Amino acid sequence: xxxxxxxxxxxxxxxxxxxxYSYKEAAELVGANRSxxxxxxxxxxxxxxxxxxxxxxxxxxxxxxxxxIYIEKTGASIREASSVFNIPSYSTVVKWRRNFxxxxxxxxxxxxxxxxxxxxxxxxxxxxxxxxxELVKEIERLRMENVYLKKLNALVQTSRESKNExxxx
Numbered sequence: 001x002x003x004x005x006x007x008x009x010x011x012x013x014x015x016x017x018x019x020x021y022s023y024k025e026a027a028e029l030v031g032a033n034r035s036x037x038x039x040x041x042x043x044x045x046x047x048x049x050x051x052x053x054x055x056x057x058x059x060x061x062x063x064x065x066x067x068x069i070y071i072e073k074t075g076a077s078i079r080e081a082s083s084v085f086n087i088p089s090y091s092t093v094v095k096w097r098r099n100f101x102x103x104x105x106x107x108x109x110x111x112x113x114x115x116x117x118x119x120x121x122x123x124x125x126x127x128x129x130x131x132x133x134e135l136v137k138e139i140e141r142l143r144m145e146n147v148y149l150k151k152l153n154a155l156v157q158t159s160r161e162s163k164n165e166x167x168x169x
Contacts (some may be wrong), residue, residue, distance in 0.1 A: 047086050
């Protein structure tokens with residue numbers, strides 16, 4: 001979803017085109033970034049109001065290559081290419097270019113977005129297989145461990161207190 005509504009975008013474009021405000025002034029009036037207003041004006045000039053509507057599109061590898069080839073052949077900027085091909089966000093083209101430079105053609109293919117499998121607690125599975133006697137023994141062992149740790153902690157505390165008393169004298 002776009003941060004700015006269609007009405008906001010059209011208002012900024014009107015400030016820039018008809019009222020002769022600068023990109024910066026128009027952006028400040030509608031609460032947007034200067035670069036956003038530049039992009040909106042370019043999209044509006046190339047595609048009209050339809051170019052401003054936010055859409056989610058899956059781009060084919062061929063289309064991505066066509067955009068990158070256009071940039072290479074014409075020397076157009078990424079912003080110009082995104083407005084020519086009606087790509088709402090120029091950062092999309094930036095990602096395509098980076099992926100192509102790093103990974104080649106493979107970088108332009110869509111990545112599978114599977115949800116990661118939730119790792120179930122292995123201890124629960126182990127506990128489910130244990131008998132009652134084994135579980136009772138484990139509880140007894142854990143209780144003894146707790147008692148031992150509490151006594152050890154008490155000894156450490158008394159040792160620290162005695163050192164502090166010696167320092168005070």
